[in-house]
Amino acid sequence: MSVQYVPTVADLNEIVEQVWASYLDPEGVNPLIPVESAADASDIHASVSITGSWHGHVVVACSNAAGKLAAAAFLAMEPEEVTEADLIDVLGELANIVGGNVKSMLPAGCFVSLPHVVSAPAQANHWPAAVQVCELAGLWSGESIAFSMWQSRELTGEAAA
Amino acid sequence: MTLSAADFAFVSALVRRESSIVLGPGKEYLVEARLIPVARQTGAASVAEFLAAIQRHPDPVGQSRIVDALTTNETSWFRDQDPFTALTTQVLPELIANRAANRHIRVWSAACSSGQEPYSLAIALRETLPAGWTYEILGTDISGEMIERAERGEFSQVEVNRGLPVQKLVHNFERVGAHWRVMPALRRTVTFQRMNLTAPLPALPPFDVIFLRNVLIYFDVETKRSVLRSMGRLLRPDGWLFLGAAETTIGVDDNYERVVAGRTSAYRLRAAVPVGTAGKG
Amino acid sequence: MHAIVIDDSRAMRLILRRILGQLGFDVVEAEDGQAALNVLEGMEQKPDLALVDWNMPNMNGLEFVTAARDNPQLREMTLVMVTTESEQSQIVRALAAGAHEYVIKPFTSGAMVEKLALLGLVPSGASL
Ligand SMILES: C[S@@+](CC[C@H](N)C(=O)[O-])C[C@H]1O[C@@H](n2cnc3c(N)ncnc32)[C@H](O)[C@@H]1O
Numbered sequence: 001m002s003v004q005y006v007p008t009v010a011d012l013n014e015i016v017e018q019v020w021a022s023y024l025d026p027e028g029v030n031p032l033i034p035v036e037s038a039a040d041a042s043d044i045h046a047s048v049s050i051t052g053s054w055h056g057h058v059v060v061a062c063s064n065a066a067g068k069l070a071a072a073a074f075l076a077m078e079p080e081e082v083t084e085a086d087l088i089d090v091l092g093e094l095a096n097i098v099g100g101n102v103k104s105m106l107p108a109g110c111f112v113s114l115p116h117v118v119s120a121p122a123q124a125n126h127w128p129a130a131v132q133v134c135e136l137a138g139l140w141s142g143e144s145i146a147f148s149m150w151q152s153r154e155l156t157g158e159a160a161a
Numbered sequence: 162m163t164l165s166a167a168d169f170a171f172v173s174a175l176v177r178r179e180s181s182i183v184l185g186p187g188k189e190y191l192v193e194a195r196l197i198p199v200a201r202q203t204g205a206a207s208v209a210e211f212l213a214a215i216q217r218h219p220d221p222v223g224q225s226r227i228v229d230a231l232t233t234n235e236t237s238w239f240r241d242q243d244p245f246t247a248l249t250t251q252v253l254p255e256l257i258a259n260r261a262a263n264r265h266i267r268v269w270s271a272a273c274s275s276g277q278e279p280y281s282l283a284i285a286l287r288e289t290l291p292a293g294w295t296y297e298i299l300g301t302d303i304s305g306e307m308i309e310r311a312e313r314g315e316f317s318q319v320e321v322n323r324g325l326p327v328q329k330l331v332h333n334f335e336r337v338g339a340h341w342r343v344m345p346a347l348r349r350t351v352t353f354q355r356m357n358l359t360a361p362l363p364a365l366p367p368f369d370v371i372f373l374r375n376v377l378i379y380f381d382v383e384t385k386r387s388v389l390r391s392m393g394r395l396l397r398p399d400g401w402l403f404l405g406a407a408e409t410t411i412g413v414d415d416n417y418e419r420v421v422a423g424r425t426s427a428y429r430l431r432a433a434v435p436v437g438t439a440g441k442g
Numbered sequence: 443m444h445a446i447v448i449d450d451s452r453a454m455r456l457i458l459r460r461i462l463g464q465l466g467f468d469v470v471e472a473e474d475g476q477a478a479l480n481v482l483e484g485m486e487q488k489p490d491l492a493l494v495d496w497n498m499p500n501m502n503g504l505e506f507v508t509a510a511r512d513n514p515q516l517r518e519m520t521l522v523m524v525t526t527e528s529e530q531s532q533i534v535r536a537l538a539a540g541a542h543e544y545v546i547k548p549f550t551s552g553a554m555v556e557k558l559a560l561l562g563l564v565p566s567g568a569s570l
Contacts, residue, residue, distance in 0.1 A: 005338070014339045018319045022548035023457070074453040076460065086453070093451035096497070097547045100526020101318065105338050108531055114450070114499060237556065242566040318528060318546050322553035326560050327533060327544035336530050406567065 038137035048099035052110035058099035066143035247423030276311030475501030511540035
């Protein structure tokens with residue numbers, strides 16, 4: 001059996017940089033500045049699940065304000081004009097783009113689900129059966145956003161065996 | 162926190178000396194913006210502090226970082242399309258008729274940035290040349306960082322989106338992690354070398370085609386003239402020179418004449434030997 | 443020129459609509475493949491271009507491309523996948539199904555314009 005390639009934080013970082021260059025900061029003046037941890041990036045969670053030869057989730061978590069900024073940038077509107085529906089749509093698409101790119105680095109035959117977006121309180125763990133494999137946390141215009149990958153436990157065990 | 166006049170003068174003199182790129186008045190903002198990340202990398206608190214340090218203790222690494230930061234590396238695959246269409250539909254068929262003896266084509270991508278231009282040329286030649294023909298492509302650039310990237314032959318998703326037809330992507334690249342890597346068979350046909358076009362050029366066997374695109378625009382007219390003249394010596398008498406859409410030899414160097422090439426123009430040496438009697442080079 | 447943008451994300455439809463609008467296209471939208479087929483069915487003049495996401499509910503982009511290829515009325519329409527699906531094998535599948543070009547998300551507006559120029563749908567060298 002060949003060793004499975006599991007995307008690293010460097011891969012996440014590269015995808016995220018491309019998202020910024022394409023949609024969130026096309027002028028290159030307002031990058032995501034990496035920080036150790038983004039504890040307050042927990043108002044909204046958008047995720048996609050990956051199944052197939054790898055099982056897990058790719059999550060975009062952020063503060064409400066960061067979410068509004070992102071939606072405003074995508075939709076070319078002012079943050080104050082952003083509605084709940086806009087937030088859900090944009091963060092879902094962000095999760096889809098990051099998750100889809102992660103999936104493309106995994107061994108062939110993985111599938112990515114449609115995005116799922118929830119408003120969640122801090123520290124809520126949505127996948128008790130999954131462990132975090134990497135996280136990229138950052139500040140954007142002073143607001144917290146974090147991207148993370150979670151691998152389902154059964155398969156972690158199997159891979160180690 | 163804009164740049165002082167003295168700091169700006171220091172940077173523009175340095176960049177001019179090292180690359181001949183002219184940073185005229187009004188470029189202060191550009192200089193400052195491009196140097197912020199460089200200053201940060203060195204641990205300096207500001208661009209002013211970084212420049213003060215480097216003026217006190219000149220250091221070649223810091224200097225070449227400044228030059229790198231101020232050159233524009235913007236590029237894409239098959240940039241502007243028309244020159245590449247002209248190459249495959251007009252230039253190569255003519256060269257194929259003229260080079261039947263040695264069946265080999267040499268192409269130079271001068272100022273190749275991160276490699277999209279020389280690899281695009283390689284793809285075009287590979288698809289166009291008949292069986293039994295060989296080609297080689299030289300990619301050169303003043304920036305060591307660009308040459309390193311071009312040699313690696315790996316491009317991000319965003320980079321492969323830019324102008325590369327999808328059929329050519331799947332035929333000539335393989336996916337590695339987040340990147341696309343040029344296939345070895347293609348990679349082997351391109352060599353890279355760091356080269357300053359405004360310094361005396363090394364002795365090289367002459368080329369059939371030279372792409373010198375989107376770099377002359379950064380030079381003053383004297384520098385343009387001397388670059389065109391020295392590169393003319395490395396172009397075969399019946400060879401072709403392609404410039405960027407905003408560049409021309411007209412009014413700069415009369416040794417070239419502009420000729421129609423497909424939907425664009427190319428440049429050829431005026432004293433061109435009639436087709437068929439070209440020297441062996 | 444007319445175009446249809448097929449994506450389940452409203453934000454993505456808006457981004458694409460903006461780019462196409464600036465290039466002078468008239469744009470209609472659909473949120474999945476089936477909705478797109480329904481819209482197209484009712485259109486007198488079929489669009490010159492379809493930008494098609496892959497992962498969508500109801501009918502995905504690959505199924506849409508296959509259906510569009512099989513429909514003589516849509517034969518002239520240029521099909522461009524715009525998706526995060528970016529494994530070589532997936533791209534090859536989409537091309538085999540009939541897609542003409544492929545843009546990987548995320549993309550810059552410049553990259554989109556360059557792809558459309560490759561297809562001859564906007565003049566080469568066009569920019570926003
Ligand atoms: C805008 S890019 C053009 C790349 C490519 N030829 C194209 O048309 O897409 C300009 C390149 O010229 C290089 N350059 C600038 N001054 C140079 C010099 N004096 N000698 C060689 N290369 C130089 C820069 O490093 C940069 O990569």
